[in-house]
Amino acid sequence: MLDLFQGARLTPTQRRIAHSLVQHGPSAAYLSAAEVAELAGVSQPSVTRFAMALGYAGYPALRRELRALVAVPAAPPVTGENPMQRALRAETGHLDRVADDLEQLSTVRRAAALLAATSPLPVLGLRAAAPLAAYFGYFASKVLPDVRVLDDGGTALLDRLDQACAAGASAILVIALPRYPRETLDALREARTLGLGVVALTDSAVSPAAEHADVVLAAPVGTQLVFDLHTAPMAMAMVLLQAVCDAAPEQAQRRLEEFEATAARRHIFEA
Incomplete structure (x- = not known):
């Protein structure tokens, strides 16, 4: 999810929205614009402008992209590796x-x-x-x-x-x-x-x-x-x-x- 925001020139308000989305992980892909606004402490139009700043027609288009990202299954761990090996x-x-x-x-x-x-x-x-x-x-x-x-x-x-x-x-x-x-x-x-x-x-x-x-x-x-x-x-x-x-x-x-x-x-x- 973070890759969507890397390199984008965001205002402080837009950075707050992006940070809220990253912090809430996969569940953020299923939030409405109003819910994202409430989480980030901004207005709902700010969420729309944020999506447009990333190149999307509006928040619904951004949400579809987020849902597509979280639907991609994670790569399976290497067989036999323990959690500490995977962390490193x-x-x-x-x-x-x-x-x-x-x-x-x-x-x-x-x-x-x-x-x-x-x-x-x-x-x-x-x-x-x-x-x-x-x-x-x-x-x-x-x-x-x-x-x-x-x-x-x-x-x-x-x-x-x-x-x-x-x-x-x-x-x-x-x-x-x-x-x-x-x-x-x-x-x-x-x-x-x-x-x-x-x-x-x-x-x-x-x-x-x-x-x-x-x-x-x-x-x-x-x-x-x-x-x-x-x-x-x-x-x-x-x-x-x-x-x-x-x-x-x-x-x-x-x-x-x-x-x-x-x-x-x-x-x-x-x-």
Whole structure:
């Protein structure tokens, strides 16, 4: 179902409708326009305009397409595989989707240009996204002069955003993964109010974070285990960092060489 919305230029209201359809899965294909409107908290005409924005004559045509999609039987699991094996194999499909999206590099390059040009670079990731924010921040600090990982919520979070802006920040990387903490979305809105360019690394082009972002990098999460797998978002984070290095290659090379010299002098690594 998500493939129907990928690449479409949707308004924030239309993104909300798409997100509601994705969240309700196959059952969404049997809802009326009024029911979809109620789920998404929008008007019924907005649902019609959403369908037309996707190229359909109206919502009934879109619903027929959704029903056709959910009627396609899922591929049978490989004989003898247990649920954990299937969950991990599904990650290869997510990586394939990310790789397909990278056939055209304009989006990731636009994101990299925003992040390479800002100093400091705030990297926001709360709750489930906090480890990925720290991972990106650790490596980004090797090539950028001032990376500030914002992985704690609470009342001080917006203060730290203010401080980054006062220090000269012009953009922020926001990592927003399900279940989309309210504090993340509040911080995203505040970042826009402060005039920061926003790059959102999230699981879907129609996630709640996407409507507040200048650039959206979508990487699906695995949902077949008790807790989500973040294989594709981690891969996308490293692709983004590579693009940041490519956007400012001389600076990246110089800082990497400085780090290696410091690491050798301090005997940081054994090998």
